[in-house]
Amino acid sequence: MAEARRTFGPVLLLGLASGTLAAVAGAQPWVSGSSGTVDTSSASAAAIDMSGVRESPLAAALALVVLACWGVILVTRGSVRRAVAGLAAVVALGLLVTTVLAFWSLQEALQDALFAASGVDTAEVSLTGWYAAALIGAVGSVAATLAAVRLTPSWPEMGTRYDAPTNEVVAAEPEGNLELWKALDEGHDPTEAPRPLD
Template sequence: MTGTSTGTGTAAWPSRARRAFVPCALAGLGGAAIAAVAGSKPVVEVGGDADAAATVRATLGAGDALSMPLVTSLALVVLAAWGVLLVARGRVRRLVATLAASAALGAGVAVVTGWLAARRTVDEAFASVSASGGSHPTPWLFVAAVGAVLSLAASAAAVRATPAWPEMGRRYDAPTGGSVSTARLPADDPTNLDLWKALDDGHDPTA
């Protein structure tokens, strides 16, 4: 019974993986896009005495010092990897999925380190003006964290599931010199329909 159950589960895995293709792709792309946007926003808000807080904000500029550019950069890598993953095949596809998962993991780590660095920046700014105050996280910090985790989960799932995912047909590949065959068209005055059928079959009607 155990062997039969295991065999049935193994046989059902490709079907489950294929069904998860679209949700996984949407989660990977969506999570990376969210993290990329959130990483460019301030992740901590300056708090404390009004005058001191205003001075610190002026010292730090328009909030660029409190953003997480590394998160944005890594999230863009994940987005690019998913773009390639959707059109790649075979081992290349799994390799790109591994790259996406690694970049997403890096983005998650960068969220934590970026938040700590932003807090430290605010503390140092208060110390430089001899004032007391602090900071608290903005919603963008949590948005960045959710985006990084979502893209990581989707990319990690893709590493395992890519062999079972549907692939783009080879007819969309760029033609090579040795792979283009002569079109099998009627010898007498081919019609437009004949030309389109030949193109759809992968032949070159001009050969």
């Protein structure tokens, strides 16, 4: 049990680092290429509409959902925490599938866009380092979220002292001068009638 509790920090750090890496990489170009005089790395490529053929907005969005789930896992307890960990694992698997499928789909989409822009029927297309970073982030997210599903019951939880108060505490009516001054120091109005508890 104590060893399982010690996994909280490492798994959380792996999950946050992997999710952040996948989110950042998902907003960057995953493929580059050239066809004839058109090159995606040149300034002239900015005039050509290649939106949606070099990046994977879905992967970036899924990575952000995984990060949001980690935030919820930090502040919840019990079955809610485990349910959110399960949701994070499903989303992380979706992120991994999206990233793997992009290996073929983005290269083909960029190749078609280069053919249309250049009028040439040959093109050279390759993956960028951002794709590798996104893949590493997706794999790390899957590993961390699956570990969270298994280990959350043994992880430490926030104490109930951080919960919102359920009943308002009514200060006792002070008696004598010393109690009046103490009540004033504590921010209570000694002349105010006590309110009944809800």
